[in-house]
Amino acid sequence: MRTSICAIAIVAATASVAGCAQKPPGDVTIIEDKIYTVSPASVPVAAGMVVGELTELKITERVERGSGVVASPAKLSGSLKLRNTSKDQTVRLAGATVRFIDTDGNVIKLEDARTESTIRFSTSKTDRLDPGQDTTDVVLVDFPAEALAQGKLKNIRLELTYLPSPFKHETVNLAVSVGSP
Numbered sequence: 001m002r003t004s005i006c007a008i009a010i011v012a013a014t015a016s017v018a019g020c021a022q023k024p025p026g027d028v029t030i031i032e033d034k035i036y037t038v039s040p041a042s043v044p045v046a047a048g049m050v051v052g053e054l055t056e057l058k059i060t061e062r063v064e065r066g067s068g069v070v071a072s073p074a075k076l077s078g079s080l081k082l083r084n085t086s087k088d089q090t091v092r093l094a095g096a097t098v099r100f101i102d103t104d105g106n107v108i109k110l111e112d113a114r115t116e117s118t119i120r121f122s123t124s125k126t127d128r129l130d131p132g133q134d135t136t137d138v139v140l141v142d143f144p145a146e147a148l149a150q151g152k153l154k155n156i157r158l159e160l161t162y163l164p165s166p167f168k169h170e171t172v173n174l175a176v177s178v179g180s181p
Contacts, residue, residue: 029064029065030064030066031062031064031065031071031072032062032063033061033062034060034061034062035058035059035060036058036059036060036074036148038057038058038059040057041055041056041058042054042055042056042057043057043156045080045082045158045160047158047162048162048164049084049085049086049091049164050082050083050084050091050093050129050160050162051083051085052080052082052083052134053080053081054078054079054080054139054156055078055079055080055081056078056079057077057078058076058077058078059074059075059076059077059143059148060074060075061073061074061075061148070145073111073142073143074142074143074144074145074148075140075141075142076098076117076139076140076141076142076143076156077138077139077140078138078139079136080096080119080136080138080139081134081135081136082129082137082160083129083132083133083134084129084130084131084133084134085131085132086131086164087131088166089131089164089165089166090129090130090131090164090165090166091128091162091163091164091165092127092128092162092163092165093121093127093128093129093160093162094121094161094162094163095119095120095121095161096118096119096121096158096159096160096161097116097117097118097158097161098117098118098139098141098156098157098159099156099159100117100144100155100157101153101154101156102147102152102153102154103151103152103153103154107157108144108146108152108153109144109146110144111144111145114142115142117141118141119137119139119141121135
């Protein structure tokens with residue numbers, strides 16, 4: 001019984017290997033990055049006591065060479081640098097949502113199978129900014145295909161969520177004395 005099971009496994013493995021033969025070079029699908037520029041490529045950010053800049057903005061879509069079939073939907077990428085300008089409040093960065101606004105002022109929706117465009121602040125760095133501190137995070141969010149049409153996108157809206165709390169630095173002197181051994 002054991003021998004026949006092994007024989008079947010070997011035949012199945014051989015059949016699957018034979019079915020995995022390489023395609024001829026003419027049938028190879030080449031995927032290319034199609035990069036759309038965003039103007040301006042750098043924009044200031046100001047949300048209360050948190051200020052900064054969104055830089056290196058670009059949209060990348062992966063397509064098959066020749067056919068133009070989308071292999072990977074468009075994504076907006078860039079770098080978000082934020083700074084706490086408060087003199088006496090710490091800020092905890094909870095997250096951010098990116099919305100894409102059309103020329104009529106309406107939000108351009110993502111396709112059904114795609115996730116909301118959110119930025120989660122890196123856990124390897126702190127999500128807390130004390131007065132004067134700054135942080136930089138990578139932005140990589142889904143971009144709606146509809147917004148790729150020339151003249152359709154008017155604004156990118158960054159909905160930044162943060163929690164301010166009083167920043168206190170206090171000194172306490174403790175009266176002590178050292179006795180003889």
